[in-house]
Amino acid sequence: MxxxxxxxxxxxxxxxxxxxxxxxxxxxxxxxxxxxxxxxxxxxxxxxxxxxxxxxxxxxxxxxxxxxxxxxxxxxxxxxxxxxxxxxxxxxxxxxxxxxxxxxxxxxxxxxxxxxxxxxxxxxxxxxxxxxxxxxxxxxxxxxxxxxxxxxxxxxxxxxxxxxxxxxxxxxxxxxxxxxxxxxxxxxxxxxxxxxxxxxxxxxxxxxxxxxxxxxxxxxxxxxxxxxAPRRWRDLLVETVQELVRDEEFHDVPFLGEATARDAADGHRGRTADRYREKVAELCARLTALAADDETERLAEAGRARAGVDRSREFARLAALDALTAEARVRRTEAPVELGASLDGKTSLLVNGHRLAVPDAVADTLRALERGGSLPAGGFLAGAPEDRSVRAARQLARLGVLQAVGRAEA
Ligand SMILES: [Fe+2]
The missing domain is CATH 2.60.120.650 (Cupin)
Structure with missing residues (x-):
């Protein structure tokens, strides 16, 4: 082939x-x-x-x-x-x-x-x-x-x-x-x-x-x-500085307008220049403290994201979930999940703006998976029949809480 x-x-x-x-x-x-x-x-x-x-x-x-x-x-x-x-x-x-x-x-x-x-x-x-x-x-x-x-x-x-x-x-x-x-x-x-x-x-x-x-x-x-048109050094450095100056530290508005006679007498422009010097020193300190490895990786990722190469195949993912078998292993995704209190055997769960009540057993399994690892979809609900387990795993996968583990990682 x-x-x-x-x-x-x-x-x-x-x-x-x-x-x-x-x-x-x-x-x-x-x-x-x-x-x-x-x-x-x-x-x-x-x-x-x-x-x-x-x-x-x-x-x-x-x-x-x-x-x-x-x-x-x-x-x-x-x-x-x-x-x-x-x-x-x-x-x-x-x-x-x-x-x-x-x-x-x-x-x-x-x-x-x-x-x-x-x-x-x-x-x-x-x-x-x-x-x-x-x-x-x-x-x-x-x-x-x-x-x-x-x-x-x-x-x-x-x-x-x-x-x-x-x-x-x-x-x-x-x-x-x-x-x-x-x-x-x-x-x-x-x-x-x-x-x-x-x-x-x-x-x-x-x-x-x-x-x-x-x-x-x-x-x-x-x-x-x-x-x-790969980015030049000047483009990358501008992106780095742009990221650093998003900090609250650089949010105030300095006075740069034409000074009145009284302002001038006060040395207003001089004060702005002093503060400018402080801000430059602050920016330099932050630039020097940057971990170069992490920053170059961030810049590369930002460039790839702009190109859209990490675009997911959502239809294909959702269609594949319908074929999720009892043997297929599932694990947690990166999506943040909020688990609430248990009431009458159900725990409230908030994910991607959806709120739902799931059996406590589901919440327990999710808490366990939060620490990493995977388990077969058929064993997702301890003690429950296999098909119920698979259905629960599919539903959570559709919501983006779980994902099937690729064969290579299994
Ligand atoms: Fe050409």
């Missing part, structure tokens, strides 16, 4: 990660031939893009067209649709997109990870690696046409050729790279540093600010570009 999109790793795309980060990342392009060999079809195919376009409600925000190196106005391939219930919306008209494509336009889909699960998995691989959001863009170029005129992008780009071939020209990044988008006139760039033809499965990495241009040859070309 081949590697599926879900278990694809960053190393399978760019090779040895250590040498990638030492020699190429943020420095120079990397070309990796046949990285995905014949497995690119798991990611996306030309047919899948037909399917996406055929969906009735593709927002124009997802589809862009470029012809002769220039963007095409979305008015050329959208129309206003709507009904009384939903109001008006701009939607893409597939026939017009096909017409423009036949006449030489390159079609691209932004944020393909919003539309196709394999693209979502691919974006997750990059989001985990760089601890920041990643975007997957698909480019479909008709045979014999240029995609975009020579330009550079403000983000790092990983190109994966999917179908057909594409000729790439890549120029040496300028010494003072800037994080912007720039187009270059044809005569300004000189000889490219790299001229290559990408075939299905090839991967090309371009650090941000690397000028490039690409053209399809005798076949339709489909490639994916995964883009990332």
């Amino acid at each position: 081949g590697i599926t999109a879900a278990d694809r790793t960053f190393a399978s795309l760019i090779g040895d990660t250590e040498s990638f980060f030492a020699q190429h990342f943020d420095r120079q392009p990397l070309l990796r031939r046949g990285a995905l060999a014949d497995r690119v079809g798991d990611l996306v195919t030309v047919d899948r893009l037909d399917d996406v376009l055929a969906m009735q409600a593709v927002s124009p925000a997802y589809v862009r067209l470029a012809k002769n190196g220039q963007g095409v106005s979305s008015k050329a391939y959208t129309r206003t649709t709507g009904d009384h219930a939903t109001g008006l919306a701009e939607t893409v008209v597939p026939e017009r997109v096909y017409e423009l494509f036949r006449s030489g336009a390159t079609v691209s889909w932004n944020h393909l990870e919003h539309l196709l699960p394999p693209a979502r998995h691919l974006a997750d691989v990059f989001a985990r690696t760089f601890a920041c959001p990643a975007e997957v863009v698909a480019f479909l170029t008709p045979a014999g046409h240029d995609g975009y005129a020579p330009h550079h992008d403000p983000v790092d780009v990983f190109v994966i050729q999917i179908e057909g071939t594409k000729d790439w020209q890549v120029w040496q990044p300028p010494a003072d790279r800037r994080g912007d988008s720039v187009r270059y006139p044809a005569d300004q760039l000189g000889e490219p540093a790299l001229r290559t033809t990408l075939r299905p499965g090839d991967v090309l990495y371009l650090p941000y600010g690397t000028p490039h241009a690409a053209a399809a040859r005798e076949q339709v070309s489909l490639h994916l570009s995964v883009t990332v």
Whole structure:
């Protein structure tokens, strides 16, 4: 069985990660031939893009067209649709997109990870690696046409050729790279540093600010570009300081307005400056006291959370619970649970805003599980029939109090 999109790793795309980060990342392009060999079809195919376009409600925000190196106005391939219930919306008209494509336009889909699960998995691989959001863009170029005129992008780009071939020209990044988008006139760039033809499965990495241009040859070309903009030191330090200054210590409002004559005589501005000095000293002390390991982990987690890679599969989780067997082991989740007093054999329980009364036996088991460990769902209620135990465990799992233990942890 081949590697599926879900278990694809960053190393399978760019090779040895250590040498990638030492020699190429943020420095120079990397070309990796046949990285995905014949497995690119798991990611996306030309047919899948037909399917996406055929969906009735593709927002124009997802589809862009470029012809002769220039963007095409979305008015050329959208129309206003709507009904009384939903109001008006701009939607893409597939026939017009096909017409423009036949006449030489390159079609691209932004944020393909919003539309196709394999693209979502691919974006997750990059989001985990760089601890920041990643975007997957698909480019479909008709045979014999240029995609975009020579330009550079403000983000790092990983190109994966999917179908057909594409000729790439890549120029040496300028010494003072800037994080912007720039187009270059044809005569300004000189000889490219790299001229290559990408075939299905090839991967090309371009650090941000690397000028490039690409053209399809005798076949339709489909490639994916995964883009990332990892945070710089300045971004991370700002985030750290932002977190520290949330403290009550920095909440007061100092006087910074124009001083009146009397204020000035009082030396008001001088007092504000003194207090400023104290606050800076306080902030420095807190910065110095930070545990660097914990803080870098917090920053990485915050970046991954922004990318949404930890999103749970709630429908799948709930559906799996219905199949919870007596042998399956369950344990407590992180969800806080408040157990109240016992009355007539029932204990009140508050979780996620739900209040309910559970048999005391359930409360006892929950208290025991609070200390860690797991037990089989069939033995959840000591002394009760197995099916009653399983029902109670399922109900608590639906409320988010219990979770099934994965086979690996059992
Ligand atoms: Fe580009």
